[in-house]
Amino acid sequence: MRARDLITDLPAVTPDTSIAAAARLLAQQRLPGLIVVDERGRPVSVLPGTQVLRLAVPDYCQEDPALARVVDEEHADRFLRSVADRTVRDALPPRPRELPLTDPDATLLEMAALMARTRSPLVAVVDDGVLIGAVTLQALLERAVPA
Amino acid sequence: MRARDLITDLPAVTPDTSIAAAARLLAQQRLPGLIVVDERGRPVSVLPGTQVLRLAVPDYCQEDPALARVVDEEHADRFLRSVADRTVRDALPPRPRELPLTDPDATLLEMAALMARTRSPLVAVVDDGVLIGAVTLQALLERAVPA
Numbered sequence: 001m002r003a004r005d006l007i008t009d010l011p012a013v014t015p016d017t018s019i020a021a022a023a024r025l026l027a028q029q030r031l032p033g034l035i036v037v038d039e040r041g042r043p044v045s046v047l048p049g050t051q052v053l054r055l056a057v058p059d060y061c062q063e064d065p066a067l068a069r070v071v072d073e074e075h076a077d078r079f080l081r082s083v084a085d086r087t088v089r090d091a092l093p094p095r096p097r098e099l100p101l102t103d104p105d106a107t108l109l110e111m112a113a114l115m116a117r118t119r120s121p122l123v124a125v126v127d128d129g130v131l132i133g134a135v136t137l138q139a140l141l142e143r144a145v146p147a
Numbered sequence: 148m149r150a151r152d153l154i155t156d157l158p159a160v161t162p163d164t165s166i167a168a169a170a171r172l173l174a175q176q177r178l179p180g181l182i183v184v185d186e187r188g189r190p191v192s193v194l195p196g197t198q199v200l201r202l203a204v205p206d207y208c209q210e211d212p213a214l215a216r217v218v219d220e221e222h223a224d225r226f227l228r229s230v231a232d233r234t235v236r237d238a239l240p241p242r243p244r245e246l247p248l249t250d251p252d253a254t255l256l257e258m259a260a261l262m263a264r265t266r267s268p269l270v271a272v273v274d275d276g277v278l279i280g281a282v283t284l285q286a287l288l289e290r291a292v293p294a
Contacts (some may be wrong), residue, residue: 001220001223001224002220002290020292020293023288023291023292026284026288027285027288027289027291027292029292030177030285032179032268032284033172048268049268049284049285049288050262050263050266050268050284052282052288053259053260053262053263054263056259056263056289057256057260057263059258061256061257061259061260062260062264063264065249065257065260065264066257067262068254068256068257068259068260069253069257070256071256073148073149073254073257075156076148076254076255076256076257077148077254077255077256077290077291078291078293079255079256079259079291080291080292080293081293083245086174102212106216107215107216107218107220107223107224108223108224108226109208109215109218109222109223109224109226110208110212110213110215110216110223112200112203112204112215112226113200113204113208113209113210113212113215115200116197116200116201116203116204116209117199117209117210117212118242119195119197120197121179121195121196121197136176137173137179137196137197138173138177138196139201141170141173141174141199142174142195143224144170144173144174144224144225144226144227145167145170145171145227146167146225146227146228
């Protein structure tokens with residue numbers, strides 16, 4: 001079993017993609033995160049789903065989630081609208097983290113080692129430096145768990 | 148929209164559950180992590196999926212994932228067998244992290260604030276202290292993303 005057998009298509013996301021579009025992709029494709037690429041398709045960062053929320057949720061609510069309760073349900077449902085004008089660039093972690101990058105020949109163990117080391121539930125699969133897809137923790141476990 | 152409208156059933160996992168069983172649940176239910184409860188059903192920890200891999204992958208592979216390539220494909224496919232005798236207790240983070248706990252009345256904004264603060268893609272929903280299910284980042288985004 002190699003990375004190429006487990007690969008999932010990933011939509012292209014760049015630092016200029018809007019946060020609203022990134023949130024929609026995360027929701028539609030049920031991904032744990034997105035891989036951000038540069039203009040030549042080379043991965044530059046991982047955007048965890050929770051990082052999108054960090055941008056969308058007001059700071060006072062993050063410091064004390066109980067304060068979010070004072071916002072009524074109708075407005076609470078629409079909190080993502082507040083990030084309409086922000087982009088993926090604004091949501092990237094300030095310090096670049098090690099990227100979980102591998103190639104199509106990687107084995108299950110190699111991908112598991114990379115996920116464990118970087119604590120990422122998603123590894124980017126690159127061919128000649130260009131992103132061709134990703135392998136998720138779920139896809140990996142489905143194959144690795146003894147029947 | 149409240150937590151009770153988005154809740155997902157979660158299988159009960161305790162510190163004594165085997166890692167093999169935890170990995171199987173993560174794979175079968177496509178969850179980003181598991182909530183660990185005590186004997187009275189009260190949440191005591193979150194077990195991220197990547198933490199299961201940290202236990203299963205030999206240290207030398209985590210320090211340098213390229214070293215994993217020397218393991219042939221047949222053995223690489225079976226790396227999870229090495230944790231047959233370990234339990235969830237062995238995989239829990241050494242320092243207890245803030246638990247993402249909420250109640251059935253929580254709004255989308257409250258749950259988003261909790262996920263953002265704890266960087267957890269899963270919040271545990273408790274009723275009278277006892278775990279009744281969880282809300283995932285995906286479920287939350289599906290409702291929060293403007294159509």
